[in-house]
């Protein structure tokens with residue numbers, strides 16, 4: 018019999034276990050219920066349930082979970098031992114059931130096709146209005162100074178992309194958690210799979226919308242950053258303001274710029290902030306020699322960008338490659354912290370842009386990518402994100418089939 022209250026947890030079984038859900042061996046778990054004596058009456062976990070008290074005679078029953086589902090009161094909680102297998106199964110069912118939130122939605126009435134199209138056009142030119150960028154370098158602002166409307170247009174476009182990106186990643190996480198639930202309780206599959214198929218369709222729509230707002234050229238250039246040689250510091254009078262910190266500042270600026278440029282979906286020209294902030298740190302409040310150093314670092318960054326551009330422009334030695342990737346779900350934040358995304362922006366953008374097949378039962382994707390991108394994906398591979406080459410270029414099997422044969426949890430041969 019049940020021992021102390023500490024070993025029990027009150028579980029709203031009627032909210033989770035419905036008649037459509039297969040219970041497998043857990044269906045045999047015995048639960049204690051209270052009911053009125055009429056044959057088809059609701060079953061309650063609490064003898065004091067208000068829905069029960071209206072009848073005069075009650076029965077105290079011990080029933081198997083499978084015999085009880087379909088009649089469980091949705092207001093009651095059942096005291097279950099904390100090690101009851103029903104608790105784990107319930108958590109898995111909730112992981113699958115929550116897919117329904119995302120698949121039965123009406124199309125968003127605020128979804129503005131015109132705004133989406135305009136965002137695609139705007140972001141194809143960069144993150145900010147091109148006029149603003151050229152003004153910044155020419156410095157002859159005068160009356161064409163700030164075009165508010167253009168700035169707002171680009172801000173809107175960036176928002177639209179951000180929303181598609183975060184929604185796509187969130188949907189992917191829900192799917193990934195449901196896949197994990199089914200792998201723990203395989204008898205859930207017949208119920209879960211139709212839901213996963215429908216979620217995968219919504220997920221793919223979101224992926225396409227996000228991908229339309231990305232530039233494959235920028236992803237290729239970012240991948241080229243990894244391959245340019247680490248630059249050597251050449252001392253000169255332009256660095257005098259940094260004193261004996263010059264070489265160290267140079268190395269930090271390169272490191273920060275490299276890290277941001279290589280793992281972002283932005284164009285290489287958008288990362289001057291990385292260099293600026295290293296310089297700001299190094300100078301603190303000092304002014305002496307600062308404009309000269311700033312100008313010198315601007316030239317250095319321009320040189321790094323030019324080198325990466327030229328590396329990206331080199332033709333690949335091998336044809337495009339078919340790569341399998343299993344993207345991780347978002348990491349749940351503690352308490353009020355937001356969820357954290359283990360993927361870098363570059364990785365997310367590559368997954369969205371180059372996907373040619375997706376396996377909704379495994380959560381794996383096949384990407385068809387240029388060699389340069391494949392190389393960087395290989396460096397990003399880890400146990401949280403397995404990456405593998407799916408086939409040789411001579412292999413004529415369809416991507417879906419090659420993907421379905423991939424077992425990402427086993428060894429991952431790198432591309």
Ligand SMILES: [Zn+2]
Pocket residue numbers: 060061062063066067068069090091092093
């Ligand atoms: Zn009840």
